[in-house]
Amino acid sequence: xxxxxxxxxxxxxxxxxxxxxxxxxxxxxxxxxxxxxxxxxxxxxxxxxxxxxxxxxxxxxxxxxxxxxxxxxxxxxxxxxxxxxxxxxxxxxxxxxxxxxxxxxxxxxxxx
Amino acid sequence: xxxxxxxxxxxxxxxxxxxxxxxxxxxxxxxxxxxxxxxxxxxxxxxxxxxxxxxxxxxxxxxxxxxxxxxxxxxxxxxxxxxxxxxxxxxxxxxxxxxxxxxxxxxxxxxx
Numbered sequence: 001x002x003x004x005x006x007x008x009x010x011x012x013x014x015x016x017x018x019x020x021x022x023x024x025x026x027x028x029x030x031x032x033x034x035x036x037x038x039x040x041x042x043x044x045x046x047x048x049x050x051x052x053x054x055x056x057x058x059x060x061x062x063x064x065x066x067x068x069x070x071x072x073x074x075x076x077x078x079x080x081x082x083x084x085x086x087x088x089x090x091x092x093x094x095x096x097x098x099x100x101x102x103x104x105x106x107x108x109x110x111x112x
Numbered sequence: 113x114x115x116x117x118x119x120x121x122x123x124x125x126x127x128x129x130x131x132x133x134x135x136x137x138x139x140x141x142x143x144x145x146x147x148x149x150x151x152x153x154x155x156x157x158x159x160x161x162x163x164x165x166x167x168x169x170x171x172x173x174x175x176x177x178x179x180x181x182x183x184x185x186x187x188x189x190x191x192x193x194x195x196x197x198x199x200x201x202x203x204x205x206x207x208x209x210x211x212x213x214x215x216x217x218x219x220x221x222x223x224x
Contacts, residue, residue, distance in 0.1 A: 043217055
């Protein structure tokens with residue numbers, strides 16, 4: 001089955017700097033890669049996603065890149081703000097399998 | 113439109129007791145999931161259901177059973193609770209076409 005590895009487990013950055021979180025996946029058939037943000041005590045919520053026919057996707061200060069050959073994808077947050085402090089999860093799934101598998105999460109702390 | 117609703121929000125069980133966690137969604141989604149979240153372990157899939165009438169094991173199914181009662185409802189049962197099942201449990205649903213998964217608010221379960 002699919003195995004998703006996520007690094008780093010914790011990340012601290014100065015406010016205004018950029019943050020990068022990386023994930024690798026094992027199932028070459030996976031074709032959908034969402035990222036979820038979980039604030040303290042809240043439920044995970046989707047912030048951005050990418051499909052396997054696209055190499056990069058941006059939404060304001062966040063972007064995701066996908067390298068299908070290497071089977072890894074990354075989340076990039078620019079101009080970080082205190083409200084970006086949260087736990088971020090990557091995930092992978094392929095159509096027909098319906099088994100949404102998550103990475104172990106990255107706790108991002110923005111230092112004012 | 114309530115989204116995904118889980119009950120209860122909090123529960124304390126004694127070792128050996130049984131209970132059922134309820135989950136219902138009103139978005140006409142085909143896929144539903146049960147995850148457990150433990151510190152440093154991310155979101156681990158317990159069971160999932162790709163459609164009404166089907167269920168499949170995830171990464172950590174031992175000690176749990178599920179029922180996809182109808183398209184709306186997906187319940188998780190602990191037959192004989194153990195302290196190792198102390199965790200936060202999340203139910204999620206997704207339309208079934210590689211799109212956003214929506215999570216319930218979570219159930220914090222403590223087994224003493």
